[in-house]
Amino acid sequence: MxxxxxxxxxxxxxxxxxxxxxxxxxxxxxxxxxxxxxxxxxxxxxxxxxxxxxxxxxxxxxxxxxxxxxxxxxxxxxxxxxxxxxxxxxxxxxxxxxxxxxxxxxxxxxxxxxxxxxxxxxxxxxxxxxxxxxxxxxxxxxxxxxxxxxxxxxxxxxxxxxxxxxxxxxxxxDHVKGSQTLSHYFKEKTHKQGEYGVVLWSPGVISETRGQSFIDDIEHSSSLKMVQSYYTQASRQSAYRSAMNILKQNPKVKFIYACATDLALGVLDAIREKGLTHQVMVNGWGGGEKELAALQQGELDVTIMRMxxxxxxxxxxxxxxxxxxxxxxxxxxxxxDFALVTKETSQKELAHLKAIAFRYSGLPSSTP
Missing domain, CATH: 3.40.50.2300 (Response regulator)
Structure with a gap:
């Protein structure tokens, strides 16, 4: 058999x-x-x-x-x-x-x-x-x-x-639910006006459900304009290259939407290099240890944190x-379940969320 x-x-x-x-x-x-x-x-x-x-x-x-x-x-x-x-x-x-x-x-x-x-x-x-x-x-x-x-x-x-x-x-x-929650955050922060870019995972389900659902929600309920989007090789390095292209060709973007943790960190690398940390917003996706550290440093603006x-x-x-x-x-x-976490989230609230989200796998360090 x-x-x-x-x-x-x-x-x-x-x-x-x-x-x-x-x-x-x-x-x-x-x-x-x-x-x-x-x-x-x-x-x-x-x-x-x-x-x-x-x-x-x-x-x-x-x-x-x-x-x-x-x-x-x-x-x-x-x-x-x-x-x-x-x-x-x-x-x-x-x-x-x-x-x-x-x-x-x-x-x-x-x-x-x-x-x-x-x-x-x-x-x-x-x-x-x-x-x-x-x-x-x-x-x-x-x-x-x-x-x-x-x-x-x-x-x-x-x-x-x-x-x-x-x-x-x-x-x-739910990728769609998480992405639409991030969409609502960016619409509020930008007053539904301006330009933005998107850095996607490699072609597939993640890019479709996290990326296209975000873009669709933005288009249907705001005047925000997506000026450029890139598929990546699902890595920090390829996200960095994509973000650099977006920032060079579209210097007025208000934010770059990233579909995953590795992509968010690559986008952050590009924003730092261009000296635009306080001008261009970027999100995380998932709320793992690296993302929470970047939030605490004030570099990452927001993430959708999975329990x-x-x-x-x-x-x-x-x-x-x-x-x-x-x-x-x-x-x-x-x-x-998800929780929306921003760089303004209090340490007390973040500690509470970590205790739930990582109750078996171990809490990430409280300092970057």
Whole structure:
């Protein structure tokens, strides 16, 4: 059986979605599936409460295989694993975990090799992400084989093509909601007037859901004009180059919107070099340690801060319910909470938010 599954995984390379990935926004999904609202609300209360030990006797440890784009400045992915395993320990669930961190722009062939390894490992749960069509091809194979239950991290918009055989769980923080919150902040600060630039992730889901949703919201409800936007190589260095181009060609921009932590820091590098720290605003996205340090230094203007560890806790609690035969109590999507944090946010309030957001993964230092 093992060799058959591995062979299938390797030869199923001819599969390609007939159409581009079709996502259902979380708000629309909940309207289409009203029963999910109650399940989600009840599950969310479990996530924010102290863990209760599992009473299920396991015949063996669970096998969990993780492939994360964790080789970046953002600490989101590393904190995700830390909170996930800490909650599993608190729940008294026995497990073995194999974690592989890759670069965000890692070649599909390398990711495919890792997922083939997960198949050979006969993982009970595979935790992966979705940002490109290539990712969707790999995910479709896993869903087709059906041997492992799939958790998709950092994605909260169900894929229409997989509605008949969906992943076990979509988990993360709603990119659209977070981006629109930042849009509202910039509209208020600029009085809805002026020019701005955008620095995007590499082409894919992150750029679309965080970038285009921001641009659309700005266009629909303000007179702000986007003068230039760039896709990047999902790195600080490429964001720096993009921001330098924006600042050279459009010296009157009021802000540059960045779609991720690494991009925000690259934009900051360019703003510092041009001596425009107090003239051009820039945001973070996620509220990890590096972003909070930049906020405290007064260089970063604002970020949308994820209650980071909730995503790891949610994965652990979903597995606990599944282990107990209660998978019907696991929502299709878990989307964690945000808080808008600015450089004016008080130290007391920031300390309170950190205590919630990093309650398992450890608090970042209070000084830059």
């Amino acid at each position: 093992k060799s058959i599954l591995c062979s299938f995984f390797l030869i199923y390379s001819s599969f390609l979605l007939a159409n581009p990935i079709t996502f259902t926004p979380l708000s629309a999904y909940l309207q289409q599936h009203p029963e999910q609202r109650f399940i989600s609300q009840k599950f969310a209360s479990v996530v924010t409460s102290p863990g209760q030990k599992s009473q299920i006797a396991q015949s063996r440890p669970l096998r969990i295989f993780v492939v994360y784009p964790g080789k970046q400045i953002s600490d989101y992915w590393r904190r995700s694993i830390a909170s996930f395993t800490a909650r599993l320990d608190e729940l008294n669930i026995q497990y073995e975990i194999k974690t592989h961190y890759t670069r965000p722009s890692m070649a599909q062939e390398q990711q495919e090799r890792l997922l083939n390894k997960a198949t050979r490992y006969r993982a009970d749960y595979i935790i992966f992400t979705l940002d490109t069509i290539k990712h969707s091809e790999l995910i479709s194979r896993i869903l087709k084989v059906g041997m492992s239950k799939l958790i998709l991290q950092n994605i909260t918009t169900p894929v229409l093509q997989w509605q008949d055989t969906p992943p076990f769980l979509y988990v993360g923080f 980071n560890d909730d995503n790891g806790v949610a994965m652990a609690e979903a597995i606990k319910l599944d282990l107990a035969g209660k998978s019907a109590m696991v929502p299709q999507v878990y989307s964690g």
